[in-house]
Amino acid sequence: MGLHYQEYGDKNASLMVFLHGGGVSSWMWDKQIQYFSHYHCITIDLPEQGESNYTENFSIQLSAEKVNKLIEKIANGKKVIVIGFSLGAQVTIQMLSINPNLITYAFINSALVRPNSFVRKMIRPSIKLTFPLVKNKSFSKLQAKTLYVYEEYFETYYKESSQMKSDTLIRILEENMSFEISKDFNKAKGKILVTVGEKEKAVMKKSAIDIVSNNSNCIGIVIPNVGHGISLVNPNFFNHMIEKWIQEGALPQDAITIK
Numbered sequence: 310m311g312l313h314y315q316e317y318g319d320k321n322a323s324l325m326v327f328l329h330g331g332g333v334s335s336w337m338w339d340k341q342i343q344y345f346s347h348y349h350c351i352t353i354d355l356p357e358q359g360e361s362n363y364t365e366n367f368s369i370q371l372s373a374e375k376v377n378k379l380i381e382k383i384a385n386g387k388k389v390i391v392i393g394f395s396l397g398a399q400v401t402i403q404m405l406s407i408n409p410n411l412i413t414y415a416f417i418n419s420a421l422v423r424p425n426s427f428v429r430k431m432i433r434p435s436i437k438l439t440f441p442l443v444k445n446k447s448f449s450k451l452q453a454k455t456l457y458v459y460e461e462y463f464e465t466y467y468k469e470s471s472q473m474k475s476d477t478l479i480r481i482l483e484e485n486m487s488f489e490i491s492k493d494f495n496k497a498k499g500k501i502l503v504t505v506g507e508k509e510k511a512v513m514k515k516s517a518i519d520i521v522s523n524n525s526n527c528i529g530i531v532i533p534n535v536g537h538g539i540s541l542v543n544p545n546f547f548n549h550m551i552e553k554w555i556q557e558g559a560l561p562q563d564a565i566t567i568k
Contacts (some may be wrong), residue, residue, distance in 0.1 A: 311364075311375070311379075311558070312353055312354060312356065312364060312375050312376070312379060313353070313359065313360035313361045314333065314335075314351050314352060314353040314354070314379065315333065315335065315351070315352050316349070316350070316383075316451075317342050317346065317349075317350040317351075317352075318342070318347065318348050318349050318350045319344045319346070319347055319348065319349055320349045320365065321347045321349070322347060322348045322350055322387075323351045323387055323388040323389070323390060323413075324348070324351065324380065324383060324384045324387050324388065324389050324390065325345055325348040325349065325351070325390045325392065326350075326351045326353065326376070326380060326389065326391045326396025327341060327342075327351065327352045327392050327393075327397075328353060328355065328376065328389065328391065328392070328393040328394070328396075328398070328400050328401060329352075329353075329354070329355065329356075329359070329394060329396070329397050330395035330396050330397055330398075330419075330456075330538075331360070331395060331396035331481045331482070331485055332452075332466075332481075333456065333458065333466060334354045334355075334356050334358050334359025334360070334361075334445060334469060335352035335353065335360075335409045335513065336462055336465050336541070337394070337462075337541060338352050338540070339456075339462075340540075341392070341421075341540065341544065341547070341548060341551075344423050344544070344548040345552075346393070347376060348390070348477050349387070351379075351383065351506075352465050353376060353426065354395070354399065355367065355396070356368075356371060356372055356375070357473075357477045357480070357481070357520050358469075358473075358477075358481075359469060359471075362472065362473075362477075365383055366458035366477075367477065367478060367480050367481055367484065368480070369396075369399050369400055369403050369483055369484050369488055370403060370476060372400045372403075373400050373401075373404040373406075373407055374407065376400065376404055376409060377404050377407055380411060380412075380492050381411070382510050383465055384408050384411075388413040388414070388476070389411060389412050389413050389414075389499075390406065390412075390413060390414040390415075390416070390555065391412050391414070391416065392416040392418070392551065393416065393417060393420070394419060394538075394540055395418070395419050395420065395421075395485075395538075396481065396484075396485055397410055398417045398419060398420035399419050399420050399421065399422070399484075399485065399488045399515050401415055401417055401420070402417060402420060402422070402456060402488075402490060402491070402494060402520065403491060405494060405497035405499070406490075406491035406492075406494045406496075406497065407491040407493070409493070409496040409497040409498050410498050411499075412497070412499040413499050413500070414499055414500050414501075414502075414554075414555055415497070415499055415501045415502070416501075416502050416503050416504070416522060416551060416554075417499070417501060417502070417503045417504070418505075418539065419504070419505055419506065419509060419513060419537050419538075419539075420503075420516060420520060421485060421486070421488060421512065421513060421516050422488060422490050422516040422519050422520060423489070423491055423512050423515060423516050423519065424487050424488065424489050425486050425512075428486050429483055429486040429487055431478050432469045432479055432482045432483055432486065433483075436475055436478055436479050436482070436483045437475065438491035440475040440478070443470055443471060443472075443473070444446070445448065449463075449466070449467045449470060449471075450463065451497070452470070453467070454530045456538060456541070457541040457542050458541065459541070460463065462527070464472045478560040490519060490520065494520075494523050494524055495523055495524050495525075497508065497524055497526065499521075499526065500526055500527070500528075501524060501526050501527040501528070502527075502528055502529075502530070502554055502560075503517050503520045503521050503527050503528070503529040503567065504517070504529070504530050504531075504532055504539070504550075504564075505517040505529075505530075505531055505567075506531070506532050506535040506536045506537060506538075507531050507532060507533045507534060507535060507565075508534065508535060508536040509536055509537050512555070513537070514531065517529050517531070518567055518568075528560070528566075529566070529567030530560055530561070530564035530565060530567060531564065531565040531567060532561070532564055533563050533564070533565070540567065544551075546561070
């Protein structure tokens with residue numbers, strides 16, 4: 310089966326593709342879909358997640374290949390804008406590495422690119438131990454809070470997380486903790502904006518620096534007073550930032566440039 314995706318907006322406009330983070334799916338982009346109605350928007354559920362839960366086993370490489378093929382089929386020569394968050398941002402990096410000419414604008418928000426073999430080894434035993442808690446609503450609400458999933462989306466989040474198999478979650482987390490920048494990333498031709506929250510972990514900030522230093526088309530910024538999940542915490546800020554950057558090359562005045 311192919312990836313589940315939904316189309317919105319003006320099909321004659323530039324193509325804007327949204328790739329979700331781990332633990333959520335396309336619904337995380339609802340506020341962006343509403344705002345960017347003047348673009349041809351596509352939200353995609355990555356393998357084994359959301360409505361794509363019966364596809365092949367998740368991997369970042371497989372996801373990148375499948376999304377690239379979908380874009381090639383739909384774009385038909387139009388400008389392509391890809392917006393990826395966290396796991397989706399890792400997929401975006403891999404997409405750029407596989408096909409350096411496909412994407413006109415790439416927005417890489419909070420991508421981890423520094424593998425941690427110790428943490429990776431701990432994922433399987435930890436998930437096997439804690440996985441029964443996923444179906445506990447109180448625990449799920451605590452998890453949702455850390456992901457900035459608010460009340461209007463909680464039931465969707467809870468339903469999807471309850472249906473996810475433990476092996477799927479392990480695969481996603483292992484892929485996330487193993488990902489590193491491909492040697493071909495420096496060939497990507499499009500404009501790339503790399504962002505990270507000021508309150509994110511040090512490894513995330515170092516990852517943003519690594520991404521910027523691996524492609525001369527990258528601009529990187531640290532967004533003040535926010536952690537992991539700016540598109541959910543402050544969608545208005547996020548939407549305006551994307552639009553200003555695409556249309557004018559402008560960046561938020563209070564953002565700190567990554568050197």
